[in-house]
Amino acid sequence: MSQLLTFYFGEETFLIREAVQKTIKSHSDYQIEYLEGQFEIAKLIELTQSTGLFASKTLIIMKNPFFLLKKCDTKEEKALSLLFKSHQNKDVKMLIYATQTLDQRKKFVSLLKKEASSQQFNAFKDWEQNKVLQWIQQRLKAHQKTINQDALFALEQLAAGSLEQCNAEINTLLVFLNDKETIDINDINALSGDSKATPYQLTEALKKRQYNKVYTITTTLLSNQHDPIKLMGLFISSFRLYYLITYMKAKRQNADQMAKTLRKNAYFIKLIAQELRYSLDELKTNLTILAEKDVEIKKGIIKGDLALECAINQMKLASSQVPQPT
Incomplete structure (x- = not known):
């Protein structure tokens, strides 16, 4: 489980958004880079291999990234799998979170639950x-x-x-x-x-x-x-x-x-x-x-x-x- 990769998901979007804000606050000395929805994998890889202009460390935040919501082609799957499994640049951290319902059977949902420091935020049930x-x-x-x-x-x-x-x-x-x-x-x-x-x-x-x-x-x-x-x-x-x-x-x-x-x-x-x-x-x-x-x-x-x-x-x-x- 990588401490450089964090994954938040679940039913309770309020708690997810709150956890994201707490993570950002605890990384005040990091340059923040945002990616949302559809983006080029090459852009993500580039961000993981370099640091920002205004800080020596970077936190990459991905909101509802496409690879959690739809099937990627073989080339994309290979590139993302390699990145998440082998990322070791201690000056670059990645935070991935979903405010949409996820299919737990999707490849990258399963992979992130295994490889990342993940936390699931579920809504309280009626009997709780x-x-x-x-x-x-x-x-x-x-x-x-x-x-x-x-x-x-x-x-x-x-x-x-x-x-x-x-x-x-x-x-x-x-x-x-x-x-x-x-x-x-x-x-x-x-x-x-x-x-x-x-x-x-x-x-x-x-x-x-x-x-x-x-x-x-x-x-x-x-x-x-x-x-x-x-x-x-x-x-x-x-x-x-x-x-x-x-x-x-x-x-x-x-x-x-x-x-x-x-x-x-x-x-x-x-x-x-x-x-x-x-x-x-x-x-x-x-x-x-x-x-x-x-x-x-x-x-x-x-x-x-x-x-x-x-x-x-x-x-x-x-x-x-x-x-x-x-």
Whole structure:
């Protein structure tokens, strides 16, 4: 494994871009050369054999290079393979990274994973909530900040599953916190703002069965160019979670038992369980309505934004006909 050759790849492009910036920062005394997409292999070889005019060492950065994304001809394959396997010029380092999905079977993807100092950045899965929470806490700890549990969950939901958005919210918090060491729920509420519709506010309204507020927030998000397909996914995943929690709660399971089954944080489950006001019948009806609209979107019968608005109105109408839990 060569320390002169680095390879970053994976699903989480935000972490990949961040790793690239950290690498550049740690090579401040190097001249940086950029290559992207399609370029001449001869140009790359030339860069590896010489140093820059303004520094004695060079860092060559290749973003989404063509050889990772398509098949090269025999001559190109031979030249690149030889370069990556035999490069020993200690004054020249190469950083290769991909922000596009890679076919792991491609020749140079496999070769770089073997020959380079490689790192794969994968997105957190839906069931890895605790890892996301730890990631947030580590980010804040690096700035000598801590966060209360309810504020931690609120911040995670505010970011709507996007690490890049979460990082942006953290940076905003750091600007306004000044010397305050512990972040609480009031800080998160101030961050989202009452006049600002966010996915976090949407999930809060969904959880509390506030259909009118759900409709208002959703239409605002849609007018602000939020993807209706992603919002539909948020609705479906939220109601599916609410259904499972309500079902397990009826079976007398506690928060720890539910969290283990659902692979979620126990305190997070407890907070939701305390506020849910749905019956199983209503949740089942809502999931059916959303599933039908989702199919209509995929068949091209209705546009995503209109489907979402119709679904909310249908759920609101149906809720008035379903007995509620006491």
